[in-house]
Amino acid sequence: MSWLQKLLPPKIKRSEGVRKSVPEGLWTKCPACEAVLYATDLENNQNVCPKCNHHHRLRARARLDLLLDAEGRFEIGAEVVPMDPLKFKDGRRYPERLAAANEETGEADALVVMQGAIRTAPVVVACFEFDFMGGSMGSVVGEKFVRGVRAAIEQQAPFVCFTASGGARMQEGLFSLMQMAKTTAAVTQLAEHKLPFITVLTDPTMGGVSASFAFVGDVVIAEPGALIGFAGPRVIEQTVREKLPEGFQRAEFLLEKGAIDMIVDRRQIRDKLVSLLTLLQRVPAVQ
């Protein structure tokens, strides 16, 4: 850095969306409609833009907090933590990346699983934390997912998974690929016990998570505008050497193509899940 640059004040970095929890009193710009929003307003609206309904990303625990009844919550699989079976190293060692992600999110890995209830109806919910290494699925995500499924079977409760992931975690190599087989094999057990399995695909749901259990849900829901697909848009563009159509791999596109059952606004998801789960389980509607 030259002495001149040192003298100049650093440029103000524009934050993209509200990926990190914004301290109160800050203004934020919606990337979709460019409206300048008061951060508290956004937060009070479940991170959905009050002006254009753009669904900003939502942290796993914030989502669980909005979804589950306050009473009777119990976290599953918190004892499962990552290791480094390959001694993986690119520019940085894997344990360093894990530590940095832990520092940033407070999570041990990219999945949070909780047993609880929605409007008194028992349920087990698994939620991906995208801010933890892009929500990538490695051994811990796979194991926590499976423990969640087992807990659902023990409790005779439905299993719901909110996905937000870039795909499999490269740093665990083939172990990560095997998590696709592991998680998907586990959900076959839910069907065997006649327990509903619902997936809610949020922005983004790609690669190994998309191509495993995400689309085998009994009901597959997506959030508005979510990017969902197998290959990333950049990879596809490089392969086919043409510009991708407008709205390609967005939730609305998938609904049109018949890939998902419905798109549900975040602010209605609680009611929608209760309705679907009670219908599937042939129990009276919850008031």
Place this chain on the structure above:
Amino acid sequence: MKTTFLDFEQPIAELEGKIEQLRFVQDDSAVDISEEISRLEAKSLSLTKDIYAKLTPWQIAQVARHPQRPYTLDYIEYMFTDFDELHGDRSFSDDHAIVGGLARFNGQSCMVIGHQKGRDTKEKIFRNFGMPRPEGYRKALRLMRLAERFDLPLFTFVDTPGAYPGIDAEERGQSEAIGRNLYEMAQIRVPLIATVIGEGGSGGALAVAVGDALLMLQYATYSVISPEGCASILWKSADKAADAAETMGITAPRLKSLGLVDRLVTEPVGGAHRDHRAMAVALKKALQDQLKQVTTLSPAELVERRMERMMSHGRYKEISLH
């Protein structure tokens, strides 16, 4: 067939070139040079052994992608009889990147499914470089269900760079097709033995490889992402593919030591492409052994054992929370 030599095989290529020249002049030569030829041949063999004994993971990836490597249809020809290819997914089209059909293995009926690559440019395009679209995976699933209905063991062969990343593939549900196969393969009530014969490219490979045993040829690779893909994401440069191949652990011996592969099948000196028949003989023996281990199990036992296998995958620590 003239052998195509890879970059790191250049010393072998030079020696083989010399042998070729001597053979050419041998007929007109007044002196007997056959001794010289056999001396050079022995040298070439030992040089090949030396080079192949020290291959790096990235070099192994090149061998796995060798243009003369035996493909699924080659193995079918050498190891099976009465192959009747079955086509199509019954709802969209027939994907040429995956082949499958009924066949006999040592006289016994079975179902064979595998990725198929092409040799020349025309065939490569016809086979889409071994990269299936959703209809390929749906065809594979249809054949698996057919095998189950008639109690036929399943043999699958993996050799793909990955599932096709194209607009049409996405539109028709590439993710769903792969996920559905994983779901169904977990429950299929007949033995399923998968072998990685070349490239095991991520989810596109896994979609036909969940089974009761996983075999891998000595110079095959199996990985969560291609070394080039991993390098361009983590190092921001595809040139670092060799480093990515090293650290990801993509080779048969490494994966066997990690407990992810059940059996490694040794290849002929200089790789499977040097001797298709010898490779097929070795693989057939391995498949026979593997099949014997699971044929005595009842369908329920088979599915339960497979489920336990899937659940055992992964490395993590458990800590006390109190």
